[in-house]
Amino acid sequence: MAGLLVQQVPLCRRIFVLKSPRRLKSISAATRELLAHGENALVDYKRKPEGVSQEDFVSFANSADGGIILIGVNEVEGPMGEQVGEVVGCDVSDSTMLAVTNKALSCVPPVAIEIYVENLSATPFLKVAVPASASKPHCTTKGIYCQRDGSRNRPLQPGELLKLFLDSESAAFAARFAAAADSISSEVGALESSLAGHIERMSDTLGWSDQKLDDTESLLDDIKMEISEVIKLQRDSALRFKAIFNQDGRSDPLKERARRNLKASIVQQASEDERILEHISSGKNVELTLRGEAAEFLSRDDVREILQDSVDEAREAFEQKRYTTYVGVPEDFDEHSIASMAELIERGGEVAVGVKARLMGANWLGLITHDDVPVGVAAIKKPAKSYRERVFVSAGYLAKDACKSELGWIYLDEAHRRKGKMASLLAELWECVGDARVFATTRVSNEAMVAILKKLGFAKFGGDFPSRLNESEMLSLYVVGYPGSED
Numbered sequence: 001m002a003g004l005l006v007q008q009v010p011l012c013r014r015i016f017v018l019k020s021p022r023r024l025k026s027i028s029a030a031t032r033e034l035l036a037h038g039e040n041a042l043v044d045y046k047r048k049p050e051g052v053s054q055e056d057f058v059s060f061a062n063s064a065d066g067g068i069i070l071i072g073v074n075e076v077e078g079p080m081g082e083q084v085g086e087v088v089g090c091d092v093s094d095s096t097m098l099a100v101t102n103k104a105l106s107c108v109p110p111v112a113i114e115i116y117v118e119n120l121s122a123t124p125f126l127k128v129a130v131p132a133s134a135s136k137p138h139c140t141t142k143g144i145y146c147q148r149d150g151s152r153n154r155p156l157q158p159g160e161l162l163k164l165f166l167d168s169e170s171a172a173f174a175a176r177f178a179a180a181a182d183s184i185s186s187e188v189g190a191l192e193s194s195l196a197g198h199i200e201r202m203s204d205t206l207g208w209s210d211q212k213l214d215d216t217e218s219l220l221d222d223i224k225m226e227i228s229e230v231i232k233l234q235r236d237s238a239l240r241f242k243a244i245f246n247q248d249g250r251s252d253p254l255k256e257r258a259r260r261n262l263k264a265s266i267v268q269q270a271s272e273d274e275r276i277l278e279h280i281s282s283g284k285n286v287e288l289t290l291r292g293e294a295a296e297f298l299s300r301d302d303v304r305e306i307l308q309d310s311v312d313e314a315r316e317a318f319e320q321k322r323y324t325t326y327v328g329v330p331e332d333f334d335e336h337s338i339a340s341m342a343e344l345i346e347r348g349g350e351v352a353v354g355v356k357a358r359l360m361g362a363n364w365l366g367l368i369t370h371d372d373v374p375v376g377v378a379a380i381k382k383p384a385k386s387y388r389e390r391v392f393v394s395a396g397y398l399a400k401d402a403c404k405s406e407l408g409w410i411y412l413d414e415a416h417r418r419k420g421k422m423a424s425l426l427a428e429l430w431e432c433v434g435d436a437r438v439f440a441t442t443r444v445s446n447e448a449m450v451a452i453l454k455k456l457g458f459a460k461f462g463g464d465f466p467s468r469l470n471e472s473e474m475l476s477l478y479v480v481g482y483p484g485s486e487d
Contacts (some may be wrong), residue, residue, distance in 0.1 A: 026118075063148040100126070361381070405438045438479070
């Protein structure tokens, strides 16, 4: 198969220049206002510099008004029971400010910040201003998109994220479109003038025919010649338009549409017939009949590139069709499926005995199969009261705080991970939960599961605690639908 056609485009880099922080001997009036009203949509307190995370910068940068992070400040209860900020101070050395700055610059794209040092004559602390970004949306290096919501950082929903992308790109697109339109308009004007001249000459020739009927043969020859000139001009116009779009790497919308349609057709056929997929993948000759826009705008190299790009997408689509997810109450599953789920759970090492009986007592069960072979399981279960209370007490809360439902028994065979299948199953399972309060536990080191739980709306609840099955592993408690859970 031919190599990829690579189009080089200018590389743009955004460079951030770090300014020296402003230093104040006392606390500014603006900062005193921030301390007097507690944490809210515009201000966040951090006891130590280490407590500042990428999510804090991303949340304020993605918000409409930006925000302020006060480092070296605790939130305490004021004399009237209100929440206020108490200055406890922190390290304000250059190394600390550089560490904070590096966290902001490591966001994607980097977040611009300004750092102030205040109260130098007493208990110094840092004030970090995060303006609303013009290049939003921003995310962490782990791909987490957040926005400030009250006094907390909240993950963005798909619709909110799409709106940020559209708002950010619309202005840039309008500028690029205006520049392209100016260039094309001048070319179109010249083409219109040329066409108008030919049409006018044809009109004159036709008008002349009313008076010169005896010279019909000569007249038809003249008309034929004019029509040939118009056809040639039309072809020349098409070539000129192609040159205009190719200038400075500008893409031709008709060519791009032809590429998309041809690729979609190849992917659909290859994903439905494995023989076609393997034939394309092998690099053997492929015979394609191009029609319409594909035949007019696509070159042989374009088609080779489209074939190569289609292979991975078609293979992924073919592979996805081999998976099936099932969600229902325990009575919806036959004995073989229950036994398969029990085997998967035991393989994950989460439950020692009585798995089948516990499965039959769950609220909802979820199963993933690959070629009809069970490979993954998850459930909304009803844990025993003693277990629920022990988990919440271990996390630092009272037994009465315990939720009655748990998201658990989550296991997926190693060969089928990192394909988004468990996330899809949990999302489908989650539709059955409604507004119920649910908790889940996961290993602190399991970053993938933590990301999935946060996407489902879970928030961390309390402190980490050791696993009873393996005391060297620390667990975290996550809760959804319960006031008091933290970001």
